[in-house]
Amino acid sequence: MILEHADIRIDPSNASAFEEAIQRGASTVIGKAKGFRGYQVQRSIESPGRYLLLIQWDTLENHTVDFRGSAAFAEWRAIVGPFFAQPPVVEHLELVGQS
Template structure:
C-alpha cells in the first residue's frame, strides 16, 4: 500500500465551493482500480489550505491507472481550477520498524 499526500491551497474565497466540488469528485477517485481510501483535511491555521491523503494498493494504480484515465480528466476539470499554486503530489510507503 502507498499513501499519496498532497498539500492543496485553494484560491481565497472559494473554500465552500471547493469542498462541495471535492465531495462530488470523490465518487470518481473512489471508483478507480487500486483505490483503498481517501480523506480531505482542512488546515486550522491557514485559510484555504487542505491536506489530501489517498491510499492506493500500488504506485502504478495512482500514477498510471488513475492519472492516465478518462476519469482523471473529469477529476481535473472539476477540481484543478481551485488551486493556486498547483499542488505537488508525493507518495509514501510505510517504514517497517520491527
C-alpha cells in the same frame, strides 16, 4: 499500500464550494479507480486555503499509471482544478511504523 499526499492551495473565499467539489470528485471519480482504498480531506487551521488530500492506493502504479493515464483523471481535474491557486504538490508515502 501507498498513501498519496496532495498539498492543495485555494483561495480561502472559495472554501465551501471547493470542499463540496473535492468530496464529490473523490467519491464519484477517484473512488471508482483501480486500486483505490479510501481518502481523507484535511483543512489547515493555521493556513486558510490549504488542504491535504490523502488517498490510499494498493500500488504506486494504481495512481501514477492507471488513474493518471485514464479519462477519469481529466474528469477529476475538471471538478477540482478550477479552484487551485497553484499546482498541487503530490508525494507518495509508505508506512514504516504506527501506534
